[in-house]
C-alpha cells in the first residue's frame with residue numbers, strides 16, 4: 001500500500017515507537033503517579049521523559065506546562081473552554097478545523113462570541129486582518145498553524161506579535177505542523193499550543209498535548225483523581241495535575257516519547273526537506289494532468305505536506321475509491337472536517353482529493369501515484385466523450 005494520508009494520522013511509525021509501546025504494555029503497565037511501587041515509578045518516569053522530550057523539541061522551558069490529552073481536539077477544547085467565559089470574544093479564521101469550529105459554536109450558546117476572519121483563495125491569512133478584528137472584549141485568538149485542507153502555513157510570528165501588542169493571547173493549532181515544521185515556543189512567544197501526538201510526532205492514536213504558558217491559568221474541564229493532593233475536593237492548583245484527571249494513556253505517551261526522540265535525532269529540518277521534495281514532485285506531476293485543478297499555494301515551501309485537487313466532472317469520492325481499490329493508494333476525500341475552509345477555497349460541498357505524503361514515503365511511490373491519477377483522468381475523459 002502507498003500511504004498518503006499522513007495529515008490524518010502518520011503511518012508507519014519509527015520502529016522505536018512500536019518497541020516502546022510493547023515494552024510498557026508487557027513490562028510496566030502500572031498506574032503512573034498513583035502507587036509507590038517500582039513498576040508505578042517506572043511508568044511515571046516514562047511519562048516524565050516524554051514531557052521532557054516534547055519540551056526540548058518545542059523549546060518549552062517548563063515541561064510541567066505540557067498537558068497530555070487524547071488528541072489535538074482534547075487540547076483545543078481545554079484551551080478554549082478553559083479560557084473563554086460568557087461575554088468574552090474570540091477572534092479566529094475561516095480556515096479552522098471542526099475541532100475549533102464546534103467548541104466555539106458550543107461556547108456561543110453560553111454567550112461567547114467569535115469573529116471569523118476570512119482567508120484568501122489559497123488559504124492564506126492576513127495577520128493585519130486578525131489584528132483589526134481584536135476589540136476590547138477579545139480574550140483569545142485561535143489560529144491554525146497550517147490548513148489541513150490545502151497545507152497553507154500561517155504567519156504565526158506576526159499574528160502572535162500583533163495580538164500581544166493588543167494584550168491578547170494566541171492559541172496555535174499545530175495539528176498539521178508539529179513535527180514537520182520547526183516551532184520554537186519560547187522565541188515565538190506562543191501562549192497555548194495544541195498538538196496531536198499521532199500525526200507528525202509519530203506517536204500512537206489517543207495521544208496529544210496542550211502547552212499552557214506559565215502566566216495563563218485556564219479552568220480545568222475534566223475533574224477527578226490525579227494521585228496528588230488527594231485530601232482536596234478541588235483539582236490541585238499546579239500543572240500538569242490541575243488538568244490531567246484520571247489514569248494516563250501510558251503506552252500511548254511512551255510511544256509518543258519515542259516518536260519525539262526520533263524527531264530530536266533526525267531534526268525537524270531534515271523531515272521538512274524530505275516532505276518538501278516529495279511535495280514538489282507530486283504537485284509537478286499532478287499539474288501536468290489535463291483537467292486537474294490543484295488548490296492552495298504552488299510553492300511547497302509555503303505549505304505542509306498536503307495537496308488538494310479536483311478533477312473536472314469526476315466526484316472526488318470516486319477518485320479516492322479507485323485509488324484505494326485498484327491501485328492500493330490511501331488518500332482522504334471530502335471535506336476533511338473543515339467545511340469552512342472548503343467554502344473559502346471554493347470546493348464546498350463536494351470537497352476534493354487530499355494527498356499527504358510523510359517522511360517514510362519515497363519518490364518512487366509519488367511517481368506511481370501520479371501515474372495512477374493520470375490513468376483515472378484519461379479513463380474519465382474517455383467515459384465523458
Ligand SMILES: Cc1ncc(COP(=O)(O)O)c(C=O)c1O
Nearest residue numbers: 071072073097099148173175196
Ligand atoms: C488542523 C487540525 N486541527 C485539529 C485536528 C484534530 O486533531 P485530532 O484528530 O488529533 O483531534 C486536526 C486533525 O486532522 C487538524 O488537521
